[in-house]
Amino acid sequence: MKILAISGSLRNASKNTTLLRAAKLIAETPLEITIYEELDQIPPFNPDLDVEPAPAAVARFRAALNESSAVIFSTPEYAHGIPGSLKNLLDWVVGSGELSEKPVALIHASARGEYAQASLREVLKTMNANLLTDAETTLSLTTPFLDPAELASCSSGAPLLRAFLSKLKKSLPQPHC
Numbered sequence: 001m002k003i004l005a006i007s008g009s010l011r012n013a014s015k016n017t018t019l020l021r022a023a024k025l026i027a028e029t030p031l032e033i034t035i036y037e038e039l040d041q042i043p044p045f046n047p048d049l050d051v052e053p054a055p056a057a058v059a060r061f062r063a064a065l066n067e068s069s070a071v072i073f074s075t076p077e078y079a080h081g082i083p084g085s086l087k088n089l090l091d092w093v094v095g096s097g098e099l100s101e102k103p104v105a106l107i108h109a110s111a112r113g114e115y116a117q118a119s120l121r122e123v124l125k126t127m128n129a130n131l132l133t134d135a136e137t138t139l140s141l142t143t144p145f146l147d148p149a150e151l152a153s154c155s156s157g158a159p160l161l162r163a164f165l166s167k168l169k170k171s172l173p174q175p176h177c
């Protein structure tokens with residue numbers, strides 16, 4: 001099962017991206033996590049440009065969503081909202097509908113940021129995504145920088161990540177054969 005993991009942070013040392021990279025390291029078959037790496041290549045959303053052919057990075061994002069059985073988001077909070085770059089990315093698939101009915105799980109790198117979490121849930125609900133609320137998990141990463149491999153093997157983080165992935169797997173529609 002292909003899972004697309006999207007971080008709302010463009011920072012090199014992002015805790016949210018680290019969390020997703022650690023989840024990728026821990027994930028076991030049948031879960032196969034791909035980290036979305038092109039957030040900084042998405043142009044500002046403009047309905048006039050939302051026509052075929054879509055801008056190349058937008059077309060790649062839509063294809064990546066179509067190829068994925070589920071999506072994981074991990075995002076920082078900026079000024080009590082989700083980062084503009086993440087909202088911009090989501091705006092490109094409002095009309096095209098790739099997130100409609102798509103299973104989506106949120107994982108949080110901070111116990112704070114409840115406004116961004118609520119805002120992301122609202123945006124995803126408006127887009128008719130299938131929010132897997134049972135899988136939603138918070139890991140409070142307090143160290144300034146943590147290597148994904150370190151997080152994937154640390155005694156407090158790794159079990160939470162494993163539990164998140166297990167809940168995600170259980171929440172996903174199972175193949176019939």
Ligand SMILES: Cc1cc2nc3c(=O)[nH]c(=O)nc-3n(C[C@H](O)[C@H](O)[C@H](O)COP(=O)(O)O)c2cc1C
Pocket residue numbers: 009010011013014015016017075076077078079080081109110112113114
């Ligand atoms: C411009 C800016 C605005 C922020 N606003 C908030 C905020 O409103 N609430 C909050 O809890 N944290 C806020 N933060 C802190 C970030 O959400 C926090 O540092 C987060 O862990 C960064 O995620 P990252 O490590 O993945 O980049 C803000 C940070 C920046 C740079």
